[in-house]
Amino acid sequence: MLLRHHDAANLAAECARCGVRSASVCAVVPDEDIEQLATYTQHLEFEAGQTFINQDEPAEDFFVVTEGHARLCTLMPDGRRQVTGFASPGQFLGLAADGNYAFNAEALTPLKLCRVTRHGLKLLMSQFPQLEQRLLTEASRELSVAQGRMLLLGRKTARERLASFLTEHAGMAACRDVIVLPMTRTDIADYLGLTIETVSRTLNALRRDGLIEIDHVxxxxxxxxxxxxxIAAGGA
Amino acid sequence: MLLRHHDAANLAAECARCGVRSASVCAVVPDEDIEQLATYTQHLEFEAGQTFINQDEPAEDFFVVTEGHARLCTLMPDGRRQVTGFASPGQFLGLAADGNYAFNAEALTPLKLCRVTRHGLKLLMSQFPQLEQRLLTEASRELSVAQGRMLLLGRKTARERLASFLTEHAGMAACRDVIVLPMTRTDIADYLGLTIETVSRTLNALRRDGLIEIDHVxxxxxxxxxxxxxIAAGGA
DNA sequence: CGCAACGTTGATGCACATCAATCCGAGTGG
DNA sequence: CCACTCGGATTGATGTGCATCAACGTTGCG
Structure with missing residues (x-):
């Protein structure tokens, strides 16, 4: 996993993936830059269930997931919960920040991530302009995804939501038609704006219709x- | 409305607002830059009802609204519609693009906007790095807003959605408690993931409860x- | 084993959608 | 100025998809 010299865009991700002082990074980044990187980035690990971003706290840090899966969710005072997304390795966390974090982030599985302070990120960006570009691209993609989810949450039926969820995950994961979900039914329900009962029933309906098989939960x-x-697109 | 020399971040917006060759812009940007800007930016006007971005077409342009209001929406094959947002002067359009546009954009009122090709935007960004920074900030803010809308669409009741909608609009517009809506009930319904009937009934319920007054539609x-x-926050 | 967390399945309820009249207000033309 | 029209908006009667409540399975771990 070699870092191309002029493609600093992937820098943060690389740092995270390889550890700041790994050979490949050291090979292409001048020593004084490495010093700076080491100052601003930090490697963290969490076990499943731990919360590492708290809603309403000041958004001081920025994260890159390097291993494992995380869940982002927003809570209402009475406990209603909306899962706004799941993060897998390579994904950035904390872009959607405007003063305070508007969400919680919790580890779904054992999780490794790389932390950069927002201040550090600013410095990194000024030093590696392509990083900023990369973040903008990433943010655009996320916005696009967010619009799709608004359509799903605002207008799709339970059946369409589940179909969307399944194909979305099949698309990302190995291009196989077998998907392994790192999250519980409760997480899926809160992601799709449904209840666990409806998720369960609807999955079974899809199974009865011969569209899926449920090997294991x-x-x-x-x-x-x-x-x-x-079905996901609403074409039936 | 003078442009500070080193704050190129607002450049696109300024260009749009004042016209590329306006005095204030010419005063602070070197002539050869103005030439470039003129090449890449373009002033457009539409009347209410016209569509200027078509879902599924290649996302070649980028827009800044300078006057009037627009509606962004996603359509499903059977006609179901989700309004993903409304744009008012100063807002950027086309950030959420990933290959093809994932939404339609239509003028709600007579509309003026500034168009930049994506290629032009790229050149502008390389020339005025602060523009990129500004776009990233903007994208982050939008992402944050999008998360709030997911919570609304996934978990809030009709009453809570309307309360959210009203306070959101009161917050942006003049800090008065009187708001004037440039959109129809249908637009509001498709924005909130409800039907026009529910919007109408719920607004009346809020009126009966002495929370609002409806001077005019x-x-x-x-x-x-x-x-x-x-109510909007779900605190009751 | 035996608990505890998660998942499924069934019976019932309700919030919102749907269907169906009216109503209202802004244009339009006589 | 009024009658006519027509696209929204309101209001009412009814339907339904999903939530809720409740009971029972299932899995995995100490």
Whole structure:
């Protein structure tokens, strides 16, 4: 995993992935820069269930996931919960910050991530302009995803939501039609704006219709991907 | 409206607002830069109802609203519609683009905007680094807003959605408690993931409860802002 | 084993959608 | 100035998809 000299865009991710002082990074970044990187970045680990970003606290840090999965969610005072997204390795966390964090972030599985203070990030960006560009690209992509989720939450039926969820995950993961979900039914429900009961019932309905197979609670096989994608898009 | 020399961040907005060759811009940007700006930016006007961004077409342009209001929405094949946002003067359009536009944009009122090709934007950014920074800030803010809307669409009741909508608009517009809505009930419904009937009924319920007054269909007076904010947050 | 957390399944309820009249206000033309 | 029209908006009657409540399975771990 070699870092191209002029592609500083991936720097943060690389630092995180390899550890700041790894050979590949040291090979291409001048020593004084490495010093700075070491000052501003930090490697962290959490076990499943731990919260590492707290809603309403000042958004001082910025994270890159390097291993494991995390869950981002927003809470209402009475306990209602909306999962706004799941983060997998390579994803940035904390972009969507405007003063205070508007969400909690919790480890779904054992999690490793790289932390940079916002101040550090600012310095890094001024030093590696391509990093800023990369972040902008990332933010644009996320915005695009967010719009899709608004359509899902505002207008899709339970069946369409589940179909969307399944195809979305099949798309990212190994291009296989077998997906392994690192999250619980409760997480899925809160992600899709449904209840666990509805998620359970709807998955079973899809199974009865011969569209999926449920090998194990967390292991689902997509038997008819095109049909699922059609349902997800609202085309039936 | 003078442009500070080193704050190129607002450049695009300024260009749009004043016209590329306006005195204030010419005063602070070298001539050869102005030439470039003129090449890449373009002033456009639309009348209410016109569509200027089409879902699924390649995302080639980037816009800044300078006058009037626009509506962004996503459509499903069977006609279901989700309004993902409203744009008012100063707002950027087209950030959330990932290959093709994922939404339609239509003028709600007579509309003026400034167009920059994505290629032009790239050149502008390399020339005025602060512009990129500004866009990143903007994208972060939008992401934050998007998360709030996911919570609204996924978990809030009709009453809470309307309260959120009203306080949101009261917050932006003149800090008065009287808001004038440039959109129809249908737009509001599709924005909040409800039907026009529910919007109408719920607004009347808020009126009966003494929380708002409806002077005119488009003119609403907030009588008890704190109570509305409390409802919006789910605190009752 | 035996608990505890998670998941499924069934019966019932309700918030909001749907269907169906009216109503209202801004244009338009006589 | 009024009658006519027509796209929104309101209001009411009814339907339904999903939530809620409740009971029971299932899995995994000490």
């Amino acid at each position: 967390t292991r689902i096989r997509l038997l008819d991907r095109p049909a699922l994608e059609d | 488009t003119r609403i007076r907030l009588l008890d802002r704190p109570a509305l904010e409390d």
